[in-house]
Amino acid sequence: MTGISKRFDYTIIVVALVVVVLWQLPYFGWFQYPFRLLGTWFHEMGHGLTALLAGGSFEYLEIYENGGGVAYYHLGGSYLPAFMGNALVAAGGLLGPAIVGALLIVSAKSHRSSMIALRILIGIMILSLLLWIRSFWGIAVMSCFAVFLFVITLFKSRKLEVVVILFLGLQSVLSTYLQLDYLFTKQFERDGAIQISDTQAIAENTIGTYWIWAIFIILMSVYLLWKSFRYYFKK
Numbered sequence: 001m002t003g004i005s006k007r008f009d010y011t012i013i014v015v016a017l018v019v020v021v022l023w024q025l026p027y028f029g030w031f032q033y034p035f036r037l038l039g040t041w042f043h044e045m046g047h048g049l050t051a052l053l054a055g056g057s058f059e060y061l062e063i064y065e066n067g068g069g070v071a072y073y074h075l076g077g078s079y080l081p082a083f084m085g086n087a088l089v090a091a092g093g094l095l096g097p098a099i100v101g102a103l104l105i106v107s108a109k110s111h112r113s114s115m116i117a118l119r120i121l122i123g124i125m126i127l128s129l130l131l132w133i134r135s136f137w138g139i140a141v142m143s144c145f146a147v148f149l150f151v152i153t154l155f156k157s158r159k160l161e162v163v164v165i166l167f168l169g170l171q172s173v174l175s176t177y178l179q180l181d182y183l184f185t186k187q188f189e190r191d192g193a194i195q196i197s198d199t200q201a202i203a204e205n206t207i208g209t210y211w212i213w214a215i216f217i218i219l220m221s222v223y224l225l226w227k228s229f230r231y232y233f234k235k
Contacts, residue, residue: 011159012108012232015166019174033067037141038168039097039175040069045128046096047071050089055079061128063138070190083205090201091217094176094183098221101172102228108165109232111158118161121168122149173228176221183214 022031040063048058051073059072071093075085107117125146133139152164176183185197199210199217 011163012105012166012170012229015163016170019167019170023174023177034141034144035171035175036067036178037063037137038145039172039178040067041128041138041142042097042100042172042175043093043179044069044071045124045132046099047089047093048073048132050092050096051075051078051085054085054088056085056089058132060132060134061138062135063133063141064135065137069135069138087202087205090198090205094179094198094217095220097172097175098224101169101174102224104165104169104172105225105228106231108162108169109234111162114158114162114165115153118149118153118165122146122153125149169228173221173225176218180218183217184211186210 041061044061044063048061048071051071052058054075055078056073056075057077059074061069061071063069073089075082075089078085080088104117104121107113125142129139129142129146133142149164152160182188182197183199186200187194187196189195196204197210199213202213203210
């Protein structure tokens with residue numbers, strides 16, 4: 001390993017500690033807020049893009065001021081059985097942040113891959129703004145993220161891009177920690193109507209209970225984080 005690689009290996013530990021500490025300190029709520037909304041974007045995009053991959057359609061998504069959100073999609077033209085499509089779309093929103101976060105951490109291993117990953121992320125943000133985001137808070141926050149990340153690319157600094165990619169990746173994977181209440185929720189109320197949670201949707205379309213699927217999602221997120229760290233540290 002070169003001296004630069006060792007420094008970057010050390011950086012991922014520092015970034016991980018910063019992310020965890022920022023979540024624990026009550027006085028940094030203002031800093032955590034936009035990343036909560038970013039986590040919501042990853043979550044809802046996970047639903048919508050999974051619906052597209054399943055042969056359905058992704059209509060639009062909304063992100064709310066309180067950090068919540070919803071993705072509107074249809075699976076009418078899906079090539080999958082209804083129960084399978086519904087279960088996969090529900091799981092896509094829950095595992096989406098962990099999958100994307102793990103990919104970002106892995107991409108930070110080299111200059112070229114981190115550079116590509118950052119630009120792909122910016123492109124997807126812009127695409128979602130043009131095609132799918134239909135709420136004020138969603139447009140405002142994701143526009144700011146897209147502009148901020150674009151400015152980062154103008155510096156053409158390998159270290160800065162790696163730090164940003166690692167920070168976003170860790171924020172994304174560890175956002176499962178912020179979803180614990182939702183993961184272990186069977187149903188909730190939205191606009192006066194009772195709706196089932198994503199884990200309950202998976203259970204109703206497959207087997208088991210919502211809390212079993214919640215545990216599975218947590219274990220999968222931990223596994224993805226562990227694998228991404230192993231790959232990052234691999235010589």
